[in-house]
Amino acid sequence: MLRTHGFSLSSRVILVNGVLFALGTALLAFSPASVSPEPLLSEVVVLLVGLSVMILANSLLVRSMLRPLEQLSHDLDRARSTEPIAKVPVARAGIARQLATAVNDLLARIEIGRKESQLAALAAQEAERARIAQELHDSVGQSLTVVLLELKAVAGRVDADAQLSLEGTRETVRASLDEVRTVARQLRxxxxxxxxxxxxxxxxxxxxxxxxxxxxxxxxxxxxxxxxxxxxxxxxxxxxxxxxxxxxxxxxxxxxxxxxxxxxxxxxxxxxxxxxxxxxxxxxxxxxxxxxxxxxxxxxxxxxxxxxxxxxxxxxxxxxxxxxxxxxxxx
Missing domain, CATH: 3.30.565.10 (Histidine kinase-like ATPase, C-terminal domain)
Known part of the structure; x- marks a missing residue:
């Protein structure tokens, strides 16, 4: 529950309303004004004026208490539109200060959690890059090396024209092997x-x-x-x-x-x-x-x-x- 100076917000609103109603009751009890069994127009006017004064006073007092909260809501909307989320200004005292401090603490915790999760994602990404690089080196690289050796062995058993064709294929495979090794180095x-x-x-x-x-x-x-x-x-x-x-x-x-x-x-x-x-x-x-x-x-x-x-x-x-x-x- 939100508290300021020992009173919750709801208690303060109830207290203000109670004080106003008590004052209104006291005025009616101790003032010379009275209401007839059949109220006159002047009496109705007095009652309406008194009610209007109490409503106006109640509105001003409640609005003054809730104005810091409205300002805090405005600050939150403005902070939410920034990247990263900015902290909200802290009021000097009262319930708005408590709320702003609590919100800033929550935002700090969220930001720390977000950074930790992003760094964990970065570590996971690098681990996956390392795994892929290892697979390229061990599997694809070795397979291409075997193909090169087999092409070299076959080239010794064919005629000159076939050897020329096989040499072009070997160059292509060799270039692919170099590319695989380059990608593996870039990944890790x-x-x-x-x-x-x-x-x-x-x-x-x-x-x-x-x-x-x-x-x-x-x-x-x-x-x-x-x-x-x-x-x-x-x-x-x-x-x-x-x-x-x-x-x-x-x-x-x-x-x-x-x-x-x-x-x-x-x-x-x-x-x-x-x-x-x-x-x-x-x-x-x-x-x-x-x-x-x-x-x-x-x-x-x-x-x-x-x-x-x-x-x-x-x-x-x-x-x-x-x-x-x-x-x-x-x-």
Missing amino acids: PHVLEDLGLRSALASLTTKLFSERTHVERGIAPGLPELDDHVELVIFRVAQEALTNVARHAHASTVDLRLSKVGNSVVLLVEDDGLGIAPGVRGTGIRGMEERAALVDATLEVTRREGRGTRVRLAVPIGDTTERADGAGEVR
């Missing part, structure tokens, strides 16, 4: 687990781009310690952004930067390719946005002036200690 970033974010980003740019594309990397020294799930989100966003550049942008230059800006770690990926079309939000961008939301990060995917695309991920880190590894900038 072993380098991130083994060597950390810095080396993982460097390896990512090396594997995705050929010598025709100039890659610039700038990973600032002394980055703060990051949680594993934060490093994973940064890596996955970088992977998606760089993969899009490698497949679709036809860029000659790619620039990847990771640095600390204020109380955030900022990942920046820029290219001079074709550039993202205005208003486009494909599956890749939605995936990056979902991952950014898991760590309260801000993601911006924009078209650069001139040509090319700019992806900026800012992950808030608060007060953290910096790394003591003393590593220099990676280029």
Whole structure:
């Protein structure tokens, strides 16, 4: 039950009404006014005026008590329209303060639960990626390797024309095997687990781009310690952004930067390719946005002036200690 100063809300409303009715009764009992067996018009007017005064006073008093609740309801509607849900302002005192405090506590609990469930979903997703990568490596990869060996054995027992045809088939199978291994590596970033974010980003740019594309990397020294799930989100966003550049942008230059800006770690990926079309939000961008939301990060995917695309991920880190590894900038 909602209480303020020892009284529940219903008790306060009943008390106000009781006081008003008691005052009205006292006025009727001790005033010189009286009502005849057959009321005169003047007496009816006095009764109506008294009733109107009591109704008006009751309305003003009850409305003043319920106004903080109406304001709280308005604040809740406004907070509900934000993402994430914002806390409602806390009143100075009274029942509105109790309600606002309770609502904010509930919203905080909901937000914590939502984050925990999202991180659990991220962990489950990565576990499924690892399982699929293992299946690709153990099953599909080994099967393709067996096919290559059998084709090599068959090539030694056929004529020259058939050998030429088999050689083309072997090249196709070999290319498929390389593609399977590449997908498996992308699904499960072993380098991130083994060597950390810095080396993982460097390896990512090396594997995705050929010598025709100039890659610039700038990973600032002394980055703060990051949680594993934060490093994973940064890596996955970088992977998606760089993969899009490698497949679709036809860029000659790619620039990847990771640095600390204020109380955030900022990942920046820029290219001079074709550039993202205005208003486009494909599956890749939605995936990056979902991952950014898991760590309260801000993601911006924009078209650069001139040509090319700019992806900026800012992950808030608060007060953290910096790394003591003393590593220099990676280029």
